[in-house]
Amino acid sequence: MAISGIGAIKAGLLYFGAANTSSQVLSWGNNAKGHLIKHADELGLGGYSLQQLQRMIPQLRSAANQLYNNVIPSLTRIGRWGGQSDDVLMHITNNGKMMVTKQNGEFITVINKTSNNWYQLARPLK
């Protein structure tokens, strides 16, 4: 179920306002299920079959939120991203991954790199 409207705004406020003192919560688009299953490895849930992963959406969401709460704020950049009409946020996590979200905190993807050409072209958020 997507979090939209007030939920998405709240998620965005949590991100921008919470610093590191409270938990940040990702929001989820209608397409999140497929993206979470695709990135099970990056989310630390590799080794499960696709059949198992279909039933593990809450765990995948939890793992994504855990990553989101382990970003290094000073490394977050804002900029273009393939397929996105608005600028996105590229967060670098303290375990060497990049999580990409919309500015309202909606999950887009996570990759096993701490830099790529999108990141190089982006500008620091702070």
Added chain:
Amino acid sequence: MTEFKELIRKIVDKLYLVVWSPWGEENVSEIDISFGFVFKNEPNKLCIVSVDKDELWSPHISFESLPENKYSWEDFHPRIKMWMNAEDQNLMIGKEYYEVTNSELLNNIIGNEIEGIEFLKIEGNPEPFGVKILFNDDYIISMPNSDGNTVETKAFNKTDSIENFKQIGNVIYSRL
């Protein structure tokens, strides 16, 4: 990138679309879709042109054996629509292969030779973000989207995804 040069002069014997189930995707341009080629004289090898999934910028080639399970071109649009509607929670999300060798939309690619390869770049940036595969009377453009790859040809999947890159800078086509 030298692998791309090796595609030139190869003849496409069979063509596949390789798709990650687009569960709940709202836009066709956001579907993770790539072309898979079976070349003449290499009948047991599927050559997939996509994006490097580890960094979602650079074009990438991978090779697989032919899929044991595949759908047909006739299945393609109904299944994509079904996935995008995201209604049946029991559907198994994963990678799907569609053999599209008999598609009329792609008949200027099937049986034809790859005449050239161009890398798509942002002017001033040496790292190509996509690739254009040239045929006598058609082309395939393959480039990243939000969480994977998208493609277009002269008649298939005309989403104009390249416009997104034009917001970064001038897009140039660099011939191999």
